[in-house]
Amino acid sequence: MLFFRQAASVVLLFGSLTSAARVLVDWDIGYVNLDRDGHSPRRAIGVNGALPIPPVFATKGDTLVIKVRNSLDVSTSIHAHGLFQNGTSYMDGPAMVTQCGIPPGHSFTYEYEADHAGTFWLHGHDHHQNSDGLRTPLIVRERREPHRYDDEYLLSLEDWYQFEFADRLKDTLDPTKSFPPPPSFPYALFNGYPTTPTLKFKPGKTYRIRIVNMSTTEWFQFNLPGHQMRVIEADGEHSRPSAVDGLDMGPGERYSVLVTAHPTDSHNYHYNATLYAGFVPKIEDKNPRYYQGLIEYREGAPTMPTTEPRNFKWVNDVELCALSGNPPLPVDRQIELTIGGSLFTTGQILDVINNITYAQPKIPTLHSALSLSSPLHMNESLYGPQTHAIVLRHLESVELTVNSPNNLPHPMHLHGHAFQIIEYGSLANRSEPVRRFSPECNAPMQRDTIVVPVNSYVKLRFRADNPGVWLFHCHMDIHFGMGMALTFVEAPDVLRQRQQVPDSMLELCRAQGVRTEGNGAGNAGFDLTGLPAPPVRVLRGGPALPPTE
Numbered sequence: 226m227l228f229f230r231q232a233a234s235v236v237l238l239f240g241s242l243t244s245a246a247r248v249l250v251d252w253d254i255g256y257v258n259l260d261r262d263g264h265s266p267r268r269a270i271g272v273n274g275a276l277p278i279p280p281v282f283a284t285k286g287d288t289l290v291i292k293v294r295n296s297l298d299v300s301t302s303i304h305a306h307g308l309f310q311n312g313t314s315y316m317d318g319p320a321m322v323t324q325c326g327i328p329p330g331h332s333f334t335y336e337y338e339a340d341h342a343g344t345f346w347l348h349g350h351d352h353h354q355n356s357d358g359l360r361t362p363l364i365v366r367e368r369r370e371p372h373r374y375d376d377e378y379l380l381s382l383e384d385w386y387q388f389e390f391a392d393r394l395k396d397t398l399d400p401t402k403s404f405p406p407p408p409s410f411p412y413a414l415f416n417g418y419p420t421t422p423t424l425k426f427k428p429g430k431t432y433r434i435r436i437v438n439m440s441t442t443e444w445f446q447f448n449l450p451g452h453q454m455r456v457i458e459a460d461g462e463h464s465r466p467s468a469v470d471g472l473d474m475g476p477g478e479r480y481s482v483l484v485t486a487h488p489t490d491s492h493n494y495h496y497n498a499t500l501y502a503g504f505v506p507k508i509e510d511k512n513p514r515y516y517q518g519l520i521e522y523r524e525g526a527p528t529m530p531t532t533e534p535r536n537f538k539w540v541n542d543v544e545l546c547a548l549s550g551n552p553p554l555p556v557d558r559q560i561e562l563t564i565g566g567s568l569f570t571t572g573q574i575l576d577v578i579n580n581i582t583y584a585q586p587k588i589p590t591l592h593s594a595l596s597l598s599s600p601l602h603m604n605e606s607l608y609g610p611q612t613h614a615i616v617l618r619h620l621e622s623v624e625l626t627v628n629s630p631n632n633l634p635h636p637m638h639l640h641g642h643a644f645q646i647i648e649y650g651s652l653a654n655r656s657e658p659v660r661r662f663s664p665e666c667n668a669p670m671q672r673d674t675i676v677v678p679v680n681s682y683v684k685l686r687f688r689a690d691n692p693g694v695w696l697f698h699c700h701m702d703i704h705f706g707m708g709m710a711l712t713f714v715e716a717p718d719v720l721r722q723r724q725q726v727p728d729s730m731l732e733l734c735r736a737q738g739v740r741t742e743g744n745g746a747g748n749a750g751f752d753l754t755g756l757p758a759p760p761v762r763v764l765r766g767g768p769a770l771p772p773t774e
């Protein structure tokens with residue numbers, strides 16, 4: 226039996242292959258005490274008293290109904306990482322961006338369409354609760370998949386830390402403590418457990434393996450020596466099959482690969498999953514951590530010794546060809562962003578985008594976008610200086626250049642969209658050739674999370690065709706917590722004509738005394754009283770960010 230088929234806590238109502246179903250998910254989110262990795266008993270955040278959380282399966286066009294009861298002592302919210310929420314931007318989840326967090330003791334039901342097919346994940350988006358366990362894959366299948374395969378496996382990968390995220394962030398932000406804090410070397414979890422699951426292969430069959438990196442901070446490498454992997458999906462976008470030897474995945478990234486089993490069951494094989502932080506030195510048995518799992522053709526069959534191919538080929542997302550055939554978007558507007566770390570007069574090192582460190586406004590930015598009168602809603606400063614709002618005009622086609630002039634890679638995630646990957650280039654060595662989408666294909670691959678390599682830039686394009694408020698942030702939660710985020714306020718003029726926040730959602734704010742109208746301070750007009758003054762940077766340009774854990 227393949228793991229992670231229809232999950233127990235998910236009920237499919239009126240389901241059939243032809244009509245849309247309502248997929249009901251009932252989550253009581255609360256603390257659980259357990260030893261997930263066999264090394265560190267600790268408090269974690271689970272669902273219905275347990276971890277891991279069963280994955281959620283749906284078919285494109287289904288309605289996801291996610292009933293959340295908050296049994297924590299702080300607020301919570303849930304984000305469907307990779308879904309576009311077109312028409313339901315208020316259901317996107319990030320706290321104080323599209324909603325007030327669900328207060329302790331309260332319940333809220335998310336309801337939205339599984340608007341495209343692919344490999345996604347549901348995770349907490351308040352207080353970085355994903356890092357403490359509140360995360361699980363969300364698989365949305367096509368009614369008719371464009372690639373043929375006989376069956377599928379799902380492999381979720383996680384880093385798991387000895388300490389709760391809030392404690393790690395507190396240490397990182399404490400100017401009296403050394404920066405960066407000593408690395409904590411997490412362990413890996415596979416489908417929520419510390420042992421690698423066995424993949425059972427039948428001779429001649431083709432399998433789709435979906436791999437999700439749900440980590441807080443770390444990368445995973447994945448390969449199946451002795452088998453060829455053909456990448457067919459990245460982050461919910463289908464690609465033409467592309468043969469690779471290995472996947473290298475940052476936090477938040479997903480791939481699907483096709484693997485065809487050998488014609489006989491004479492041997493078993495291994496797969497490798499390596500958990501690592503490339504920005505931390507190599508330390509025996511700590512970084513990287515090597516894991517191996519079994520590909521079992523026949524119980525007890527000898528394991529085939531395998532060697533790595535001589536010209537080992539890693540997946541390279543800009544080289545993938547989007548199956549959609551969509552050509553590169555034209556460019557109506559260019560936005561240049563520089564990400565990194567900077568020292569502030571508080572003594573803290575915080576992360577910045579264009580020298581602004583993100584901090585939550587006093588009311589959710591979406592509520593500001595919907596309530597500020599025209600033309601005030603087009604005024605970026607009114608969303609609050611640390612909201613770092615960039616107002617996009619409806620249907621304009623945006624080219625984002627993300628520069629990362631520092632020695633850490635950053636997995637940047639855009640809510641509400643998938644962007645076309647146009648180009649990668651080096652900032653350190655301008656004579657190095659750029660890596661661009663293939664001209665023969667002329668259909669740049671799209672994804673929603675991209676690793677900006679060290680001392681490099683990426684060029685991304687997307688069309689502002691989804692009115693809403695969309696966070697763009699680093700998916701290493703420690704960097705997100707240090708302020709590496711900004712807010713795209715997309716077409717607030719169109720948004721207010723098309724969308725209204727349900728009263729049950731406004732109630733979440735009222736229950737905790739948060740206003741539901743006004744600018745980023747919750748005031749009328751230009752009055753930003755109540756928002757703290759932004760912290761002041763010490764150094765121009767900002768130092769290269771030293772490695773954090």
Ligand SMILES: [Cu+2]
Binds near residue numbers: 634699700704705709
């Ligand atoms: Cu980062």
